[in-house]
Amino acid sequence: MKTYLSVNAKSYAVEHDPRRTLLDTLRDDLGLPGTKKGCDHGQCGACTILLNGERVNACLCLTAMHDGDEITTIEGIGSPELLSELQKAFVEKDGYQCGFCTPGQIMSATALLQEIANGAPSYVSDDLDSAALTDAEIAERMSGNLCRCSAYPLIREAIAMAAEGKE
Amino acid sequence: MRPFDYHRAETFDDVTSGQIIAGGTNLLDLMKIQVMTPEALVDITRLEGLSAIVPEGDGLRIGALVTNSALAYDPLVRAGWPLLSRAILAGASAQIRNKATTGGNLLQRTRCPYFYDTSQPCNKRTPGAGCAAIGGGGRMLALFGTSDHCLAAHPSDMAVALTALGAEVEIHGANGTRRVPLQDLYVPPADRPDRETILETGDLITAVILPAPKSGSRQGYRKVRDRASYAFALVSVAGAVTMEGGTITDVSLAFGSVAPKPWTIPEVEQMLLGQPASDDLFRRAADLLAPDPAPHPETEYKRALLRRTFVATMRQLTGLADTTGTDIARAEA
Numbered sequence: 234m235k236t237y238l239s240v241n242a243k244s245y246a247v248e249h250d251p252r253r254t255l256l257d258t259l260r261d262d263l264g265l266p267g268t269k270k271g272c273d274h275g276q277c278g279a280c281t282i283l284l285n286g287e288r289v290n291a292c293l294c295l296t297a298m299h300d301g302d303e304i305t306t307i308e309g310i311g312s313p314e315l316l317s318e319l320q321k322a323f324v325e326k327d328g329y330q331c332g333f334c335t336p337g338q339i340m341s342a343t344a345l346l347q348e349i350a351n352g353a354p355s356y357v358s359d360d361l362d363s364a365a366l367t368d369a370e371i372a373e374r375m376s377g378n379l380c381r382c383s384a385y386p387l388i389r390e391a392i393a394m395a396a397e398g399k400e
Numbered sequence: 401m402r403p404f405d406y407h408r409a410e411t412f413d414d415v416t417s418g419q420i421i422a423g424g425t426n427l428l429d430l431m432k433i434q435v436m437t438p439e440a441l442v443d444i445t446r447l448e449g450l451s452a453i454v455p456e457g458d459g460l461r462i463g464a465l466v467t468n469s470a471l472a473y474d475p476l477v478r479a480g481w482p483l484l485s486r487a488i489l490a491g492a493s494a495q496i497r498n499k500a501t502t503g504g505n506l507l508q509r510t511r512c513p514y515f516y517d518t519s520q521p522c523n524k525r526t527p528g529a530g531c532a533a534i535g536g537g538g539r540m541l542a543l544f545g546t547s548d549h550c551l552a553a554h555p556s557d558m559a560v561a562l563t564a565l566g567a568e569v570e571i572h573g574a575n576g577t578r579r580v581p582l583q584d585l586y587v588p589p590a591d592r593p594d595r596e597t598i599l600e601t602g603d604l605i606t607a608v609i610l611p612a613p614k615s616g617s618r619q620g621y622r623k624v625r626d627r628a629s630y631a632f633a634l635v636s637v638a639g640a641v642t643m644e645g646g647t648i649t650d651v652s653l654a655f656g657s658v659a660p661k662p663w664t665i666p667e668v669e670q671m672l673l674g675q676p677a678s679d680d681l682f683r684r685a686a687d688l689l690a691p692d693p694a695p696h697p698e699t700e701y702k703r704a705l706l707r708r709t710f711v712a713t714m715r716q717l718t719g720l721a722d723t724t725g726t727d728i729a730r731a732e733a
């Protein structure tokens with residue numbers, strides 16, 4: 234079957250089996266291996282992409298269900314010459330060790346900063362109508378992204394640094 | 401995954417053509433490990449009119465395709481039914497909540513590990529095969545409403561809040577549209593734990609209806625889990641309480657991860673109603689919460705945990721403890 238996707242602002246028509254997930258489409262059909270496969274079951278966040286602007290796990294998306302949708306991957310938010318604020322902050326703060334989870338962490342954090350800007354609360358927000366970016370808030374909002382190397386403190390510092398840059 | 405035919409539903413009646421898929425966050429996971437092997441999938445995400453949250457009288461009509469995030473963030477929900485926002489935000493991860501839908505969340509399958517393990521017998525997967533949890537491990541299993549054929553618990557957080565809030569489910573089927581209390585959507589496991597709800601082939605959940613919130617009620621959701629975030633509940637308590645003076649004039653409660661559906665115990669509410677809030681009252685009511693013995697030796701701990709979580713929630717909702725929000729659940733758990 235055939236599905237039309239917009240990935241990083243480029244249009245693609247992909248021919249695929251109904252079983253294909255967006256994760257496999259991106260990595261194997263479109264040659265965009267930046268999005269990682271950790272667990273393939275929605276548990277680790279390594280495959281986090283933006284789907285129509287919102288973060289989701291690409292491993293739990295059937296390509297067939299996303300005809301016409303807009304996808305942004307780690308390849309779409311910056312380049313080695315022109316890093317995004319978050320990418321810069323991860324480099325600056327050493328927000329990784331092996332780097333496997335990093336694309337997912339950065340895509341997830343990209344959405345997180347937008348969610349905060351929209352005033353979206355989290356489980357640890359004292360008040361459902363406020364969204365301050367404390368360390369506890371960053372930890373809770375990033376809990377869908379695991380890091381086997383446990384670089385968590387520096388990941389949170391990088392996100393806090395990028396958030397300050399934005400203000 | 402086993403091969404399947406993919407259809408996109410264009411009308412509500414098209415859903416007869418296969419297993420419904422909405423967010424896919426539960427179904428695809430189970431298809432990958434071949435616990436579910438549908439021959440056809442019918443994608444309902446393009447159906448019109450199922451993605452909005454609109455006022456209905458003083459209540460709310462929530463379309464079945466509204467995502468868990470959109471529901472938790474909705475300004476009307478945050479203001480009138482904060483318990484629902486809190487419960488949703490206590491579940492899964494931001495990524496999953498962005499994809500998961502209202503209908504799909506209610507119908508997510510159990511997290512009993514043997515249900516996931518196709519090398520083990522499981523009556524829910526294969527009726528009549530036996531139950532590996534009986535005589536096996538089982539710290540995630542239920543306390544209430546189990547049968548000799550299945551001890552599994554329903555894992556949803558959102559459904560527990562909706563139950564305490566008195567929600568109804570709207571179902572479109574062959575004979576038109578009907579509404580049932582959320583409590584009545586689920587059927588007891590009995591000797592067919594594979595049958596979990598009253599839904600028949602071709603039935604589509606179209607909406608969840610919330611009645612008007614009780615004015616002045618304090619609402620809370622307290623979830624206890626193995627880690628601070630991104631884990632299913634061991635037990636949870638959802639409650640909405642109205643007080644006049646120091647007296648409880650209205651109370652509605654539901655208990656999560658302790659039964660095959662969000663559990664209610666009307667005797668507890670009856671004992672609390674019309675009484676002044678006190679620790680003694682809550683401790684006596686808590687004694688109604690613990691079946692003795694637990695259906696599985698490894699869920700024995702849930703009896704004490706549920707009692708304590710209930711008392712802590714009631715103290716919070718009646719002002720005996722002056723902390724609000726779910727954060728105290730983590731501090732004391």
Ligand SMILES: Cc1cc2nc3c(=O)[nH]c(=O)nc-3n(C[C@H](O)[C@H](O)[C@H](O)COP(=O)(O)OP(=O)(O)OC[C@H]3O[C@@H](n4cnc5c(N)ncnc54)[C@H](O)[C@@H]3O)c2cc1C
Pocket residue numbers: 274275276419420421422423424425426427428429444464490491492493496499500501502503504505506507508555556557558603604605606630631632633
């Ligand atoms: C890693 C992980 C952690 C999680 N943690 C939590 C947690 O802490 N708390 C929690 O509550 N949940 C948790 N979840 C579960 C998550 O909430 C559910 O997967 C999600 O809500 C299911 O919604 P969906 O739209 O993706 O359903 P789908 O996977 O699309 O469908 C689920 C079932 O519902 C049926 N269905 C869907 N919509 C309809 C409809 N409108 N009418 C009739 N049938 C329908 C489908 O046929 C299928 O059987 C977690 C999931 C994962 C993967």
Ligand code: SF4
Pocket residue numbers: 510512513514515521522523524525530531532533534549550551552593
């Ligand atoms: S408790 Fe239920 S879900 Fe778990 S193995 Fe037994 S029958 Fe299956």
Ligand code: FES
Pocket residue numbers: 269270271272273274275276277278279280281290291292293
């Ligand atoms: S690969 Fe998708 S969440 Fe782990």
Ligand code: FES
Pocket residue numbers: 328329330331332333334335379380381382383384
């Ligand atoms: S840096 Fe190695 S997994 Fe996160």
